[in-house]
Amino acid sequence: MATLDFSPIADTTRRAEIVALLRRAILTGQLEPGQKLNELRISEQMRVSRAPLREAMRELVQEGILTSIPYAGTFVIDVTAKDIDDAYSLNKVIDEFAIARTWPLRDQRFFDELDRRHAAVKQATRELDTTRQIETALQLHGLIHEWADNSVLLETWQRLTSRLQMYFALHQRARNEPVPAEDAHETYVRLLKGSDMRAAQRHAKEHIDFDFEALLAYARGLEQRGSKGAGANRAGPPEGG
Amino acid sequence: MATLDFSPIADTTRRAEIVALLRRAILTGQLEPGQKLNELRISEQMRVSRAPLREAMRELVQEGILTSIPYAGTFVIDVTAKDIDDAYSLNKVIDEFAIARTWPLRDQRFFDELDRRHAAVKQATRELDTTRQIETALQLHGLIHEWADNSVLLETWQRLTSRLQMYFALHQRARNEPVPAEDAHETYVRLLKGSDMRAAQRHAKEHIDFDFEALLAYARGLEQRGSKGAGANRAGPPEGG
């Protein structure tokens, strides 16, 4: 018998669908940072009860894109320049790790998948679909994390990605311009196919920094204007054990 | 007016208490890997309804120590040698990062806190309280992540920690021996106080590896025996976008 690979059956719970809907709304910026999620209103709009909606919200709180205050409400996380900086600096570290781990596992299937995702980015770029462009670019970057064969790394990257995607979307929405039309990933893909691992790692860092500068500048601008609920969270001794 | 630092008020929802209870039960090994959590039974034992219990479980699923299959149940995650390997290898990377970030931020309060946590480990070691020893040792290691002033890093480390603590507890339970009585953290603390950052980073790696070897060997042994629900999750091209 031929061993056909079936993909997992789709999640059939309302909860899962709600999670997907909410996540998309948040990551595309339809739900803005700081915005409160009214349970009754949303549950009525989605035609579900509050139970699965609340469970979905708990998941997204743990996922790090919502925050919850008991008896006060659940809110889309606020985006500060520091958050972006934190996410990016950690991302650089695990990118380097992911490349190192993926490197010896590269095979034809890897290269094919790399090309496929690269093509998807170029496609979205041609179509001037900014949301899709962000998605596909992050998926291209995600390949090294998926291929590294480290489930914990993959989870970590996915958590980071959620935030990055949110930040990017926010950025794009605010600037409302059709995105750099150039192919910014040509070198990245070429190096991943090559034989110089250190060069690939180095480029990953620099390439990310490139996108990053504009984003950080934008975020700093945001904080100048709307300084609602700021608060410098300086690290300090946490509650003692 | 003197600026007194008040600690946050305790969460007063049942959900939060349930999360704490369940997490502790899992991390100490009272709930064993693979075990199914019966909602009705647990809710009756805790004298709460299923609603807050289910919300708590969703949080722990996202936290990575429970896994959920729709209409089948929620289970404590299975511990494989590969999981441990994954967690540790990533931990080494972010440890290095955390030390680098913490380094310029070290001050007297840092050193005091370092000593405090170190003392807690030694205390637990003297009292032969293995569970507490694991907790305190991880808290000692956690200081560099808390002090690094990077919220995303801290979250990531806390997720990793949950698993490591679970693995350690399992290990200790199985071996049932009173733990290495020596002070394994003397050098670590000394180097963190010193002036050679690279040396501290290097030691963190090696030190962790030291604890790790026994744990990994044990986990491999586990897999030899109970090979229930194995399955080699080789990385492959995920579902296309």
Next chain:
DNA sequence: GAAAAACAGATTGTCGACAATCTTACAAGA
């Protein structure tokens, strides 16, 4: 008139019951 107390409205947290789904056991048919 200002501070404190009491009230009203809205929202979140929790509960008990019902619906949908899965598992198991058992019977029917090839």
Next chain:
DNA sequence: TCTTGTAAGATTGTCGACAATCTGTTTTTC
């Protein structure tokens, strides 16, 4: 004997209603 269909029981998913809490306003008191 093996497969397929069916029914019973148990468990998870979802719903609507009630309780607890917060916020803002009004009333009372000095």
